[in-house]
Amino acid sequence: MIPIEKPPVSGLKTGLNHVLLYALNITLSFLSALMVYQWYHDKELSIIEKEHSAIISSVNSAFSQEVGDITNIVRLANEHLIDRSKNNDGSSYEEHFLHIGRVLNNLSQMRWLNLSGVEKIRVDFRADGIQITPLEDLQDKSHRDYVARAQNTPQGSIILSSIDLNVERGEITTPYQPTLRVILHTFPSHPLGEGFLILNFDLSYLLRYFTSLETVNTKLLVASGNKEWMLHPNSQLTWQRSRGLANEISLEDSALQQYILQTPQMSITEDSNGALYSALQLHLKVRQGYFTDHYIVLTYTDASDYHLIKKSAFIPAFVVFISVFSFLSLLILRELKRQTTLAQLNKQLLVEKTELLTALNSQTQLRSELMESEKMASLSILLTNVTDELSNSIGDAMMYTCALQDKVTHLENTSQHELRHSDLLDFIAYSKESTDLSVANLHSADELVKRFSRLARDRRHSSPTLFSVNRVVNDLIKTIEKHAHDKQVDIRVDIDGDINTHSLPGLYAQIIQNLIYNALDNNSTANHCSHISLKVAKTPGGAIELRLRNDDIESDTLISAGSSEPSASTGKLDQHLYLVHFWVTHILNGQITVTSTAEGGTEIVLILPENIVPSNTSPQ
Numbered sequence: 001m002i003p004i005e006k007p008p009v010s011g012l013k014t015g016l017n018h019v020l021l022y023a024l025n026i027t028l029s030f031l032s033a034l035m036v037y038q039w040y041h042d043k044e045l046s047i048i049e050k051e052h053s054a055i056i057s058s059v060n061s062a063f064s065q066e067v068g069d070i071t072n073i074v075r076l077a078n079e080h081l082i083d084r085s086k087n088n089d090g091s092s093y094e095e096h097f098l099h100i101g102r103v104l105n106n107l108s109q110m111r112w113l114n115l116s117g118v119e120k121i122r123v124d125f126r127a128d129g130i131q132i133t134p135l136e137d138l139q140d141k142s143h144r145d146y147v148a149r150a151q152n153t154p155q156g157s158i159i160l161s162s163i164d165l166n167v168e169r170g171e172i173t174t175p176y177q178p179t180l181r182v183i184l185h186t187f188p189s190h191p192l193g194e195g196f197l198i199l200n201f202d203l204s205y206l207l208r209y210f211t212s213l214e215t216v217n218t219k220l221l222v223a224s225g226n227k228e229w230m231l232h233p234n235s236q237l238t239w240q241r242s243r244g245l246a247n248e249i250s251l252e253d254s255a256l257q258q259y260i261l262q263t264p265q266m267s268i269t270e271d272s273n274g275a276l277y278s279a280l281q282l283h284l285k286v287r288q289g290y291f292t293d294h295y296i297v298l299t300y301t302d303a304s305d306y307h308l309i310k311k312s313a314f315i316p317a318f319v320v321f322i323s324v325f326s327f328l329s330l331l332i333l334r335e336l337k338r339q340t341t342l343a344q345l346n347k348q349l350l351v352e353k354t355e356l357l358t359a360l361n362s363q364t365q366l367r368s369e370l371m372e373s374e375k376m377a378s379l380s381i382l383l384t385n386v387t388d389e390l391s392n393s394i395g396d397a398m399m400y401t402c403a404l405q406d407k408v409t410h411l412e413n414t415s416q417h418e419l420r421h422s423d424l425l426d427f428i429a430y431s432k433e434s435t436d437l438s439v440a441n442l443h444s445a446d447e448l449v450k451r452f453s454r455l456a457r458d459r460r461h462s463s464p465t466l467f468s469v470n471r472v473v474n475d476l477i478k479t480i481e482k483h484a485h486d487k488q489v490d491i492r493v494d495i496d497g498d499i500n501t502h503s504l505p506g507l508y509a510q511i512i513q514n515l516i517y518n519a520l521d522n523n524s525t526a527n528h529c530s531h532i533s534l535k536v537a538k539t540p541g542g543a544i545e546l547r548l549r550n551d552d553i554e555s556d557t558l559i560s561a562g563s564s565e566p567s568a569s570t571g572k573l574d575q576h577l578y579l580v581h582f583w584v585t586h587i588l589n590g591q592i593t594v595t596s597t598a599e600g601g602t603e604i605v606l607i608l609p610e611n612i613v614p615s616n617t618s619p620q
Contacts, residue, residue: 021332029325037317044309049268051218052278052299058213059222059297060282066206067180067284071158073104074182074199085191093192094132097123101130108166108177109200112192115151117142120195139169150183150196159183160284162293163203163224165242176239178203178230207231217305221298223249226261233300260296274303464612467505469536469544470495476509477534480516487520489530496537501544502611507583512546514580515604519550543590544608551601584608 077100084096091099097110101123112121119138124131141147146161153159161181166173180201188194207222210231214220222231226248228241240246251257253271260266266279282295477493484491512534519532535547584590590608597603 018332018336021335022329025325025328025332028328029321032324033317033321036320037313040313040316041310044312045268048217048276048301048306048309049278051215052268052276052301055213055215055218055220055299056278056280056297059210059220060280062206062209063282063295063297064284066203067160070180070182070199070201071160074158074184074197077104077110077199078184078186078197081197082191093121094123097121098130098132101125104199106202106205107199108179108202109198111198111200113141113147113196113198114193115195116140117144117147117151117196120192146181146183147196150185153185155185155187155194157185159185160293162227163230163295164228165239166200166202167242172243176204178207178239217301219300219302221300223296223298225294225296230295260298270306274306276301276306464503465505466500466502469499469501469508472505472509473512473534473536476512480513484516484520484532489520489532491516492531492533494533494535496535499536499538499544501608503544503588503608504612507587508608511580511583511606512548514577515548518577519548538610539607542610544606544610546606546608547603548606549597549601549603551597551599588612 080100081093081096084091084099085093093112101107101110102125104125107125109125110123111119113119118140119133122133122138124133146159149161150159159182161183163178163180166177166179180203182199182201184197186192186195186197207230210220210222219233220231221229221233223229224241228246229238229249232238241248249257251260251271252273256269256271256277259269260277260279263279264281266277268276268278270276278299280297282297284295473493473495477491481491516532516534530551533547533549535549537545539545581592584592584606588608589612590606592607593605595603595605
């Protein structure tokens with residue numbers, strides 16, 4: 001079909017195209033800038049995130065290790081106390097406490113309480129010295145929550161109190177002493193009896209270590225659950241619950257605070273004011289002990305620092321936007337200049353395209369005519385063979401029938417008196433032999449007509465159908481074997497089992513016929529009988545493989561060296577091979593290869609798909 005030349009584009013449409021091009025330019029420039037901005041932003045944010053993660057990891061590790069060390073110290077201190085009591089060197093329990101406490105770092109107090117929560121022994125380890133509390137100054141601690149918890153735990157277990165400020169006689173110790181109390185519920189067999197061995201540890205050094213982890217951009221916050229801040233950049237907000245100022249922690253972004261309290265771990269997140277937070281809930285575990293409190297570690301980057309990150313990412317993004325916009329604008333201007341030239345060339349190309357389409361249509365029509373002519377020629381050859389076979393079979397049958405008719409006439413003209421018994425027997429024997437030969441020849445003619453009818457019907461099929469490859473091959477070979485015999489060629493067929501396929505049966509027969517006739521017409525043997533072998537089998541992948549082997553035709557007679565296309569030389573042979581190549585590769589979507597045999601002959605291998613389209617029909 002020849003295309004129709006379009007009219008020139010109007011000025012309005014050209015202007016619209018220019019607007020669209022520049023709109024696309026702005027869009028691409030913006031996207032490029034956005035990608036650069038995002039890359040720089042993510043790079044800087046990744047540094048901040050790594051700082052947050054490193055600080056939280058260090059706090060978690062130090063906190064867990066410290067709690068583990070403290071619980072081990074309490075067990076060792078209790079074992080040492082038991083050993084010293086068993087030695088019975090005359091020292092008092094207060095002296096035992098003094099001996100143990102001198103070697104323990106950060107121990108601020110060591111006490112013994114009876115089951116009622118009343119202090120029986122108490123030694124304070126202060127910066128200004130060690131003090132044994134007189135009996136009259138010992139206190140009743142039963143009202144403290146950690147004592148109540150210890151009273152409800154089994155013997156031998158360890159209880160860790162909440163971390164809060166140390167309070168003595170209702171007053172907070174100054175300077176502040178963040179204190180962790182470790183309580184061991186002793187057995188009745190303990191030298192002091194069943195009660196509570198309590199060691200107070202001053203964690204000021206641990207909080208100072210946490211503070212040392214902060215960087216210029218990242219600050220650290222540590223909270224005891226949602227009760228109070230243990231560490232905060234604003235010191236006025238720390239220990240507010242212990243000081244009676246507030247019962248809960250608070251952040252400026254209440255929604256973020258609620259999320260932190262409900263989430264075990266939060267990666268870096270921006271709050272409503274532009275600040276960045278990361279958080280982790282610490283649930284410390286104690287072997288054979290109780291520690292129900294959990295702690296929250298937060299890292300914080302101020303909104304002003306985050307704004308600087310955004311600003312630093314904006315500058316290269318803006319540079320990229322200007323660069324990309326300028327570059328694309330230059331390309332657009334060059335493209336607009338080329339449009340006039342392209343419009344002129346388009347007219348010339350349109351004319352050439354029309355000429356090419358005309359030539360292509362002519363070529364397609366010629367190829368269709370060639371294929372149709374080849375089909376008719378093949379049918380003509382088959383018809384000639386069938387005619388010869390029919391003539392022989394029918395002629396023989398007519399000869400035997402005429403001879404029998406003469407015998408009948410002769411027998412009819414013989415008088416009954418002259419008819420001898422031997423004549424009758426001869427007639428019967430001759431009649432039987434003649435009728436048997438006539439029937440055999442008529443059966444042969446009938447079978448030949450049926451085979452030719454099937455081949456002709458197959459070649460009328462224009463759509464794929466399910467058929468028996470065995471039947472198609474056998475019908476074709478039976479039809480052309482006399483022609484092969486006349487050429488002194490023996491056709492040997494080897495079909496591996498019953499093979500059915502869904503394809504074009506007529507085209508299968510056409511391809512095999514063309515290959516065999518090419519072999520017969522180009523057979524180099526003149527004085528002795530040769531043979532052609534045809535083997536049909538299925539490949540492991542299910543395809544149909546046809547191998548045609550002839551040791552009397554050289555491969556370069558059939559195909560050009562190093563090429564998968566038929567030879568370009570003239571002759572009927574090449575025309576047939578061209579059609580075979582076209583049918584196999586373009587219609588059946590198969591493969592064809594031609595190779596030389598060891599004997600100097602040729603082997604043609606066809607690989608054809610098992611099914612062209614799905615079908616549920618039964619084989620013909």
